[in-house]
Amino acid sequence: MSVLDCAIIGGGPAGLTAGLYTTRGGLENVVMFEKGMPGGQITNSSEIENYPGVTGEITGMDLMAPWPEQCSKFGLVHEMVNVTRVSKSGDLFTIHKEDGTTTDAHSVIIGTGSRPRRAGFAGEDEFFGRGVSTCATCDGFFYKGKEVAVIGGGDTALEEALYLAKICSKVYLVHRRDTFRSAPNTIERVKSTENIELVLNSVPDEVYGDKMGVTGIRVKDKEGNTRNIDVPGVFTFVGNDVNNQTLIQEDGSFLCDMNEQGQVIVDISMKTSVPGLFATGDMRIAAPKQVVSAAGDGAVAALQAISYVDELLN
Numbered sequence: 079m080s081v082l083d084c085a086i087i088g089g090g091p092a093g094l095t096a097g098l099y100t101t102r103g104g105l106e107n108v109v110m111f112e113k114g115m116p117g118g119q120i121t122n123s124s125e126i127e128n129y130p131g132v133t134g135e136i137t138g139m140d141l142m143a144p145w146p147e148q149c150s151k152f153g154l155v156h157e158m159v160n161v162t163r164v165s166k167s168g169d170l171f172t173i174h175k176e177d178g179t180t181t182d183a184h185s186v187i188i189g190t191g192s193r194p195r196r197a198g199f200a201g202e203d204e205f206f207g208r209g210v211s212t213c214a215t216c217d218g219f220f221y222k223g224k225e226v227a228v229i230g231g232g233d234t235a236l237e238e239a240l241y242l243a244k245i246c247s248k249v250y251l252v253h254r255r256d257t258f259r260s261a262p263n264t265i266e267r268v269k270s271t272e273n274i275e276l277v278l279n280s281v282p283d284e285v286y287g288d289k290m291g292v293t294g295i296r297v298k299d300k301e302g303n304t305r306n307i308d309v310p311g312v313f314t315f316v317g318n319d320v321n322n323q324t325l326i327q328e329d330g331s332f333l334c335d336m337n338e339q340g341q342v343i344v345d346i347s348m349k350t351s352v353p354g355l356f357a358t359g360d361m362r363i364a365a366p367k368q369v370v371s372a373a374g375d376g377a378v379a380a381l382q383a384i385s386y387v388d389e390l391l392n
Contacts, residue, residue: 085183090118092189092359095376097154117142124241192318201285209292230315
């Protein structure tokens with residue numbers, strides 16, 4: 079394969095938008111490397127109500143479904159492979175792939191996003207996939223008519239609690255504080271939903287079960303009092319960790335400047351400390367972690383990549 083004008087790492091809202099803008103903006107050799115189906119983490123969301131121009135109930139999967147087709151219309155190529163590392167020598171970037179092959183590119187837009195963070199309570203790892211989950215739309219159906227617990231107090235936790243309340247007989251919403259970090263209307267919807275019980279000022283102490291899976295969760299309040307809640311399913315939504323592995327070099331250093339949280343340091347143009355490398359979406363500093371923001375990042379990075387490549391080659 080010839081040298082790419084732009085390599086896009088990640089197929090979420092940022093990567094897809096970058097693909098749309100780079101190809102439509104004049105770059106002719108652009109490949110998006112995404113090991114799975116494009117769409118990103120938002121495809122796991124059960125309901126989207128804050129994306130501009132989209133009204134009514136829509137899932138994250140439905141929202142993202144048309145994006146790849148729109149991008150391919152302008153020439154974006156999707157290579158379904160896992161990228162293990164991005165390096166740079168001189169003016170050329172090298173994309174190292176899991177299958178052992180490499181591809182060179184003049185510019186790189188990286189948007190590998192983030193992954194759900196583990197809460198860290200006893201039994202979480204042991205029962206993950208056997209009653210402990212981070213995806214209500216993936217696993218909620220298994221608990222239809224049953225009681226479940228949701229851990230967290232942000233937008234995702236509350237939105238997924240509302241989704242589960244439509245399927246399950248009861249939802250226990252466990253939060254370490256007595257206030258929530260979510261949109262006011264979402265908080266009001268949660269408080270007014272009869273089959274959601276708020277378990278506030280409490281943290282999960284242990285998930286327990288048997289060889290079949292989870293049978294309950296023990297929570298502990300600020301005074302140290304414990305309570306056992308009999309549920310077969312526990313859903314955790316306690317934040318995300320950045321997927322920055324592709325920027326780690328052979329010597330263990332990062333390709334570009336990062337902050338202490340492992341987020342890529344960028345300026346307002348999505349430029350990193352390395353010329354020609356742009357970072358977008360959840361992996362960059364101060365990311366709002368919203369689909370519309372990630373898409374905006376992708377557009378900005380794409381326009382900057384076009385200018386960079388034009389100046390480099392002409």
